[in-house]
Amino acid sequence: MESSIKINVEREGTYSVLKESYHNAPYKLTHYGAPRAQEHLEMIIMSASPGIMDEDHLAIDIRVRKDACLKLFTQSFNKLHPMKKGATQDTIIKLEANSILQYVPHPVTPFKDAIFHASNRIDMHDTATLIWGDIISAGRIYMNEAFQFQKVHSRTTLYRDGKLIYTDNQCLMPHEQPVQKLLFFEDYTHQAAFIYSGPFARQMKEEFDEILAGSYENITFGFTYCADNSILLRALGHDGELLYSFLTMLSQMCWEFTQHQQQLLINESVLLSQEIGDKKNPESKAPAKKKSRKKTAA
Secondary structure, eight states: OEEEEEEEEEEETTEEEEEEEEEOTTEEEEESSOTTSSSSEEEEEEESSSSBOTTOEEEEEEEEOTTOEEEEEESSOEEEOOOSSOEEEEEEEEEOTTOEEEEOOOOEEEOTTOEEEEEEEEEEOTTOEEEEEEEEEOSOGGGTOTTOOSEEEEEEEEEETTEEEEEEEEEEOTTTSOTTSTTTTTTOSEEEEEEEESTTHHHHHHHHHHHTSSOBTTEEEEEEEEETTEEEEEEEESOHHHHHHHHHHHHHHHHHHHHHHHHHHHHHHHHHHHHHHHHHOGGGTSOOOOOOOOOOOO
16 A cells, blocks of 8 residues: 655744645544644654555655754554565655754564565754654564564665765564674664754763663663764663653653753844844943933022
């Protein structure tokens, strides 16, 4: 089945609004709560299907215009059913100046004999911010289907002002590779990747150094400054829901930090404009002179 989801978000006044959208069966795109409950826009992708079937193809197109902010959610785990030919998902994202996108979908769960190809291309303006997550499961663990899928190939490329700054090309074929061992899942059943890319990444890295200094129960992780203005975190665990909650916590932290930093820049810009205006018109700040009254003789 050929399916498509399109989202176009723009800024109107102080609100980010959905200007254009499109979806077809089995997917549905709807507001996550009240449309104007907050200044940013929150949307959720829902599906009436039990999962992705053989020969399915989903195309996702997301555009976040200048100064707009979007949080995009998913409904549930992305289940990949048994296949003979395979299924594909292509995501194209464009982020304009000062825009923010947060997108941390639920984990991908490949069933036995699943074949899946995912491609993600993100084009960003230099001042835009991306908060992105990705979780892959070994399969239906409690159905004894761990690493029984045929192939899961995921590629993510990130461009800033037309320049490639990050690429992640991961191809998992359990029947041909030791995916359970070192450099793959390392005896864990779930792996996650988290990317924070934007003009405040260096400051965010300093926050991570303090907040993530300790250990988290049942999660092994590490993070680094992977490219210009970009942080990459990778995590391993045995529980998809736990990893999803972990990435959701990180994404909210990054979201609030980004908006705070943007507000600081706006405040600084306003103060600078006032100072420039005062220098151009020094008389506007000079105290008004009191008019003297002449006394007349009685």
